[in-house]
Amino acid sequence: MLLSGRIPEHVAIIMDGNGRWAEMRGLPRIEGHKRGAERTREIIAAAAEVGVNALTLYAFSIENWQRPTDEISMLMKLLEVYLRKEFDELVEKGILFRTIGEIWRLPRNIQDLLHDMTERSSENSGMKLVLALSYGGRNEIIRAVRKIVERKARPEDVTDEYFESLLDTSGISAPDLIIRTSGEKRISNFLLWQAAYAELYFTDTLWPDFTKDEFFFALHDYQMRERRFGAVPLRVGF
Known part of the structure; x- marks a missing residue:
């Protein structure tokens, strides 16, 4: 159960485990990425629902360019399909769209699409949705x-x-809270400067299985922590 008034202002997520999810089921890796894209939609809605002010998603790292060319091509196509499918609804819901990373390295059609999304949502005042693409x-x-x-x-x-x-x-x-799925316990070159005092939450759940309920559990775990930012906690009664 979430506590009122203690929702993290900025949540960042390392969405890991799509490929392993598919391999465990004997499916092509791209099927894991497709299922992960569906999960992304659910988590964006959940974050906006509880009042998160900014949600940053680590969608494609700069190291991901080292993957096989055919996998990169499929990922770029999936990204384009997802953005075109979801964009109008996100704008209608007041989402403010941002990107971080070396966007110039992405295919031209995706660059144009991202630019259009940023421009069309620039007057929105809802949750900031930040996609980290070609980012390190x-x-x-x-x-x-x-x-x-x-x-x-x-x-x-x-x-x-x-x-x-x-x-x-x-x-x-x-970011107040950084979540990483799939059981890995590292931040993998993500928001290195910004994460100085972020709370970290690791789960063994693979991203395609990371439900709204588990997202809320991560927020509840954050609410139970005492953030001191290097200071000594206040002691009541002394």
């Missing part, structure tokens, strides 16, 4: 450093706030 945390930091060099910023001007303004996530709060 180290790469994001390096690109930010390059901007500092190009702008010839003075060392004393390079503050946390200034650096954050150069990241892909500029204008979006740091």
Whole structure:
């Protein structure tokens, strides 16, 4: 049962386990990705339902470009189909769409589609839906450093706030909760700067099986934690 007033403002999810889900059932890996896409729709709706302000989904990492060419092609096609199918409904529900990562590396048709989604939802005031595509945390930091060099910023001007303004996530709060499915217990180059004080939640459940109920369980687990951000907890009665 969720507690009122303790919903994380920003939830980020590493959606892992699609390929293993398919292999365990003797199916082609792409079938796992298709089922994972269906699950994504459910979790987006659930996050908006409980009042999450921003939801970031690690959809395609920069390391994923190392996968076989045919698998990448199928993933790009699946991404296009999913976006075209879901976009109108997301906009109607007030979702504000953002992307992070090296979007220029994606196929041109997907770049155009993502640009259109960003533009058409720019006036929306609902939950921010952030897709991490061709994204890597180290790469994001390096690109930010390059901007500092190009702008010839003075060392004393390079503050946390200034650096954050150069990241892909500029204008979006740091994640309060990072969820990873599939049993792996690492963040795999995801939001490295932003995750400094994020709470981490790991589950053995593969992404295609990660239901709305388990998402709520992860939120409840977050609600039970005491976040101190490096400080000493307050002691009542002393």
